[in-house]
Amino acid sequence: MEIMPNRLDRGFFAYQEEFENKALEVLRSGWYVLGKEVEAFEQEFASYIGSKYCVGVANGLDALILAFRALGIGAGDEVIVQANTYIASVMGVTINGATPVFVEPDAQYGIDASQIEQAITDKTKAVLVVHLYGQACEMDRVCEICKKHNLKLVEDCAQSHGATYKGRMTGTFGDIGCFSFYPSKNLGAFGDGGAIVTDDEALAAEIKVLRNYGSEKRYYNKVVGVNSRLDELQAGLLRVRLRHLDELAREKQDIAQRYLNELKSPYFTLPTIREGAEHIWHQFVIYAEHRQQLIDYLKERGIGTIIHYPIPPHLSQAYAYLGHQTGDFPITETYAEHVLSIPMYNGMTAEELQYVIETLNAFEI
Ligand SMILES: *Cc1c(COP(=O)(O)O)cnc(C)c1O
Helix, strand or coil, X not given: CCECCCCHHHHHHCCHXXXXXXXXXXXXXXXXXXXXXXXXXXXHHHHHHCCCEEEEXXXXXXXXXXXXXXXXXXXXXXXXXXXXXXXXXXXXXXXXXXXXXXXXXXXXXXXXXXXXHHHCCCCEEEEEEECHHHCCCCHHHHHHHHHHCCCEEEEECCCCCCCEECCEECCCCCCEEEEECCCCCCCCCXXXXXXXXXXXXXXXXXXXXXXXXXXXXXXXXXXXXXXXXXXXXXXXXXXXXXXXXXXXXXXXHHHXXXXXXXXXXXXXXXXXXXXXXXXXXXCEEEEECCHHHHHHHHHHCCECXXXXXXXXXXXXXXXXXXXXXXXXXXXXXXXXXXXXXXXXXXXXXXXXXXXXXXXXXXXCC
């Protein structure tokens, strides 16, 4: 049996008719950028998340870039961020000229809240949390620290659409929540897309201006903005997927539950769930002592896996200028050496799931 780590086609075929109808509707409408689909999606997504405002942008990285820009964070400022994230989180900070200050993650791969305070300096302006793999960070402690030190809080929710912490959606804890709708995300488009959510009317208005060349009114430009718009086709298709997001999340939770109940091996450990968090399983990430052997073994048996992520940002070539070295963030580096994402996608069949479980459990060195 051939099992890929993700199957985007299954997500399409599950609602094929609805997607196709919406695509045709948008194509036939004659209106393709910033129109009624984007407006409707922004309203529906804000209401789903429980935020007052949503502004669609072109992708998740732009959501982060524009969030920090709107917050006025740039050269000379520091932003505290977990070291074990996808590099785009960090780029959202550095493209604005600000400096990332890394802290280690905790056992659930979120920022280790107990390490934040010692990273604060007089230049610290914000904390960026990443709800990695679909599970919220320890938000009550993070919020308390940000409040105490008067820091802005930005949430990278690119992997956490619909994930909650103590009953509250990720994206609603901070000043701004940043989402990606890259096709593989839990709320995926059929191309690139992104959005910010916020309760702050001024921030939402500012990002709306920035995403469209800095203009509120066409051809009257207030600031030097960017072109970062969500298009009508993606917005329309996202509206279709959003209607099914809760059932899609439940399906992934059922798969995760089978993995948690039935995977048993001395060669890897399973992910744990934070108290108070509802995990939406963007990825199901195991920790394997002998990872390469396990990857090769699975590959020989037709099972694909992915490493999220093999090189932490502080050791990537792009951030060599920050001057970090191997050993600076040992927990992050250990995760990078041992984490492995196993197949987890909507539309996974019972047969596929059974095969992955049996094959993983039979692994021996
Ligand atoms: C996907 C992702 C991003 C970037 O989103 P794009 O839409 O690909 O630009 C940022 N942060 C995290 C954690 C991600 O997973």
